[in-house]
Amino acid sequence: MALSLKINTVDFKVFDKNDTQVFGEIYDAFYSKIFGYAFRRVGDYDIARDIAAETFLKAYLNIKHYRFEGHSVSAWLYKIATNEINLFFRNQKYRPDLFGQLSHEVISDRELLVVFDKERQEAERDTEQFEAFNEVQNQLKKLDVKYQEVISLKYFEEKSILEISAILEKPEGTVKSLLSRGLEILRKKMS
Incomplete structure (x- = not known):
C-alpha cells in the first residue's frame, strides 16, 4: 500500500509501507533530532539513547498505521518520543519495552558500540559547550511537564x-498559552 509521506515541511514522498529502505531514510533523517530532543529533555545520554531507539522501533512496527493527515x-516521531519521555518521567525507571527484546543476531554489538560511542561523544561535547544551556535545562526540569514539552519543542527542536499542536494533540491556543506561562515561570526561576 502506497502512502503519501511528508518528510519535512516541503518534501512529499510516496512509498510502500513495507519498504524498509524508505524507513531507513526516515531513520537517517530524524534519528539525531529525536535523540537530541530526548537528551535535552531527560539530561541522560543512556536514557535518551533508549528513548530514541524505542521511538524508532515503535514507529517501524506501526508504520502501517501511520496516516498522513x-x-x-x-x-x-516527536509524538512517539514525547510519549516515551513522559513514560520515563512517570516511572523514573525507564526500561524500553521493545528495543531490549531485539535479538543480538539482528544488530551487532560491535556496530552498536561504535554508534553509541560516537553519539555519546557528540552529546557530551555539545553539552560542555553550553553551560547556560545546562542551567536552563535544570530549571526547565523543575517545571510541570506540560511546560517542559512546549518549551523544548519550540526552542530546542524549533517546531x-x-x-507542537499536532505533536501534543492540543489546540494551538492552548500551546501558545502554555508556552507563554511556561516562559514566564522559567524567567522567574532564572532571575
Missing part, C-alpha cells in the same frame, strides 16, 4: 506552534 512524519 496534514502532519509531517517528524510530528509523528512551529502548529507542529
Whole structure:
C-alpha cells in the first residue's frame, strides 16, 4: 500500500509501507533530532539513547498505521518520543519495552558500540559547550511537564506552534498559552 509521506515541511514522498529502505531514510533523517530532543529533555545520554531507539522501533512496527493527515512524519516521531519521555518521567525507571527484546543476531554489538560511542561523544561535547544551556535545562526540569514539552519543542527542536499542536494533540491556543506561562515561570526561576 502506497502512502503519501511528508518528510519535512516541503518534501512529499510516496512509498510502500513495507519498504524498509524508505524507513531507513526516515531513520537517517530524524534519528539525531529525536535523540537530541530526548537528551535535552531527560539530561541522560543512556536514557535518551533508549528513548530514541524505542521511538524508532515503535514507529517501524506501526508504520502501517501511520496516516498522513496534514502532519509531517517528524510530528509523528516527536509524538512517539514525547510519549516515551513522559513514560520515563512517570516511572523514573525507564526500561524500553521493545528495543531490549531485539535479538543480538539482528544488530551487532560491535556496530552498536561504535554508534553509541560516537553519539555519546557528540552529546557530551555539545553539552560542555553550553553551560547556560545546562542551567536552563535544570530549571526547565523543575517545571510541570506540560511546560517542559512546549518549551523544548519550540526552542530546542524549533517546531512551529502548529507542529507542537499536532505533536501534543492540543489546540494551538492552548500551546501558545502554555508556552507563554511556561516562559514566564522559567524567567522567574532564572532571575
